[in-house]
Amino acid sequence: MLDIKLIRENPDLVKNAIENRHDSAPIDEVLRLDAERRRNIVKLDALRQERKVISKEREKAQERGRALRTEIQTLEEEVNKIDRQLEELLLQIPNIPQPDVPIGKDDSENVTVRTWGEPKKLDFSPLPHWTLGENLKIIDFERGVKLSGSRFYILKGMGARLQRALITFFLDLHTREHGYSEIYPPYMVKRECMVGAGQLPKFAENIYHDAEEDYWFVGTAEIPLTNLHRDEILTAEELPLYYCAYTACFRREKMSAGKDTRGIKRGHQFDKVELYKFVMPETSNDELEKLTRDAEDVCQKLGLAYRIRKLCTGDLGFTSIKSYDIDVWAPGCGEWLEVSSCSNCGDFQARRANVRYRPEPNAKPQFVHTLNGSGLALPRIMIAVMENNQQADGSINVPEVLQSYVGAKVIK
RNA sequence: GGAGGGGUCGCAUAGUGGUCUAGUGCGGGCGCCUGCUAAGCGCUUUCCCUGGGUAACUGGGGACGAGGGUUCGAAUCCCUCCCCCUCCGCCA
Known part of the structure; x- marks a missing residue:
C-alpha cells in the first residue's frame, strides 16, 4: 500500500509510475475520497468534543446529548463508509518502481x-x-x-x-x-x-x-x-x-x-x-x-x-x-x-x-x-x-x- | 465439539456507569549524585487519526482482543465473533 500522503502531495508522480507499469488506478477518486474523509473528520471531532463537555453536566444536557448522539452516529457511519472505499482503492494501487528500473512494456x-x-x-x-x-x-x-x-x-x-x-x-x-x-x-x-x-x-x-x-x-x-x-x-x-x-x-x-x-x-x-x-x-x-x-x-x-x-x-x-x-x-x-x-x-x-x-x-x-x-x-x-x-x-x-x-x- | 475461567499502555497488575485526563510496580530513556559499578534521587516513557503554523511548536479526536448495541456519558452493562488457559471428548 502506498502512503496516502504521498498520493496527496505527489499525485502526478504516482500516476506516472502506474502508467510506466502499464497498469491503471483511480488516483483522482482516491484524492476526492481523501479530501471528503478529512472534512468529515474535522466535523466529527468537533461534535465528539462537545459531547465530552456536555456529558460532564449530567442530567442538565440530556436533550442536546441525544441530538448529538444521532449526529455523531450519522457522521461516524459516513466516515466508516469512506474509509472502506478508500482502503479498497488504496489496496489496488501497485508500488512505485525505483528510478533505476528500466521503463518497458513487458x-x-x-x-x-x-x-x-x-x-x-x-x-x-x-x-x-x-x-x-x-x-x-x-x-x-x-x-x-x-x-x-x-x-x-x-x-x-x-x-x-x-x-x-x-x-x-x-x-x-x-x-x-x-x-x-x-x-x-x-x-x-x-x-x-x-x-x-x-x-x-x-x-x-x-x-x-x-x-x-x-x-x-x-x-x-x-x-x-x-x-x-x-x-x-x-x-x-x-x-x-x-x-x-x-x-x-x-x-x-x-x-x-x-x-x-x-x-x-x-x-x-x-x-x-x-x-x-x-x-x-x-x-x-x-x-x-x-x-x-x-x-x-x-x-x-x-x-x-x-x-x-x-x-x-x-x-x-x-x-x-x-x-x-x-x-x-x-x-x-x-x-x-x-x-x-x-x-x-x-x-x-x-x-x-x-x-x-x-x-x-x-x-x-x-x-x-x-x-x-x-x-x-x-x-x-x-x-x-x-x-x-x-x-x-x-x-x-x-x-x-x-x-x-x-x-x-x-x-x- | 462440550463445560468453566480469562484477554487493560513492553512485562506484571489495579480498575464493576461520571474524580480514568487509564493508576501502580518492573523494564526503557534523560539528568543529578558518585574513585568505578551498583544503589539512591528527580524527570520522562503507548499507538493511530486530524486541525493550525515555513518551522520550533501547538490544539482536538480515537483506541482497554475485534465488531455491534444500551446510555446524556462505557475499560466497566448487553449481544456476536476471535484468541489464550483448565477439564472432558476426539485424534496423528
Whole structure:
C-alpha cells in the first residue's frame, strides 16, 4: 500500500509510475475520497468534543446529548463508509518502481545485468526432462493426473529423493553460510495475511481458498513470512532479520491457462525455499544485491549457467520497487527457466502488514523495508539439474554438492 | 465439539456507569549524585487519526482482543465473533 500522503502531495508522480507499469488506478477518486474523509473528520471531532463537555453536566444536557448522539452516529457511519472505499482503492494501487528500473512494456524489455557460466552444449541431442523423467521412472505424469487432474505429477524413487535433497541443500546453505534463520510456517493463512503480503484483494482468482473456514493456501512462503511480524514494532538492534522457509506453494494458474502445460515447469502445487528480509529503509537496496547473490550462490554450487535480469516497469511485480530474476539454462527444453525473482518491496508490504521499527529508543516508529526472493524454486531447478547433467545413455549425473544428500552419484 | 475461567499502555497488575485526563510496580530513556559499578534521587516513557503554523511548536479526536448495541456519558452493562488457559471428548 502506498502512503496516502504521498498520493496527496505527489499525485502526478504516482500516476506516472502506474502508467510506466502499464497498469491503471483511480488516483483522482482516491484524492476526492481523501479530501471528503478529512472534512468529515474535522466535523466529527468537533461534535465528539462537545459531547465530552456536555456529558460532564449530567442530567442538565440530556436533550442536546441525544441530538448529538444521532449526529455523531450519522457522521461516524459516513466516515466508516469512506474509509472502506478508500482502503479498497488504496489496496489496488501497485508500488512505485525505483528510478533505476528500466521503463518497458513487458518481459522483452528486461535487461540482462550479468551472466554466469556458459549455457551447456551436449555432444548428443539432449532430451527434455519429461522424457528423461519417464524413462528413468522418477516422474509419473499419468498417475498425477489420475489423482488430482491436469498440472499434477508424482515424483518417485530417486526423483522424490532428488527433490528432497535439493530442499535440504538449499536450507543448509542459507542457514549455515548466508545467515538466514529457518522458519517452518503454516501453508494456510488468514485473509489478512493475504492482504498484508499484497495477494488480496487484487489476485484472488489465482489463490486456493477454503470458504468454510476462510483459510487461504499460500502461493509462496513470502506470505507467511511477511506476516511474521505483523502489527509489531521492532527495535533497531533486531534489524536486519533474515528468514528462509521451505513450503509447498499452491497456485490456481488461472491467468496462465494453457501455458507451459508440458512437464513439471508450472503446476498447481510446487515446492520452494524462500528468502525473506526485514531491514532498515536506507539499507534495502544493498540488501537486495546481497539477497540476489545468496540465491545465485545456489546456482553456482550446482554448476548451472544463469543470467540475471533486471525487470522493467511493465514486468515488475505488484508489490515490488525493483526486482532481479534469475534464469537458468535448460538444454533439454531449450529455454531459460525463471528459478528466482528477488524483489525489494520498500515499505509497501510493511505498511499493509503494519511492521515497524523504532530507529532510536524513544523515537517514533517507522515502517521497515521488506525483501523476498526464491532460493530457489524446485521443479524448475529439478528440470535444470536433470537436463544439464543428462548423459548419452539417459542417466543423470548427480552434482557433487548433492551427492551426499542423494546418496548416489548417478540416477539411472 | 462440550463445560468453566480469562484477554487493560513492553512485562506484571489495579480498575464493576461520571474524580480514568487509564493508576501502580518492573523494564526503557534523560539528568543529578558518585574513585568505578551498583544503589539512591528527580524527570520522562503507548499507538493511530486530524486541525493550525515555513518551522520550533501547538490544539482536538480515537483506541482497554475485534465488531455491534444500551446510555446524556462505557475499560466497566448487553449481544456476536476471535484468541489464550483448565477439564472432558476426539485424534496423528
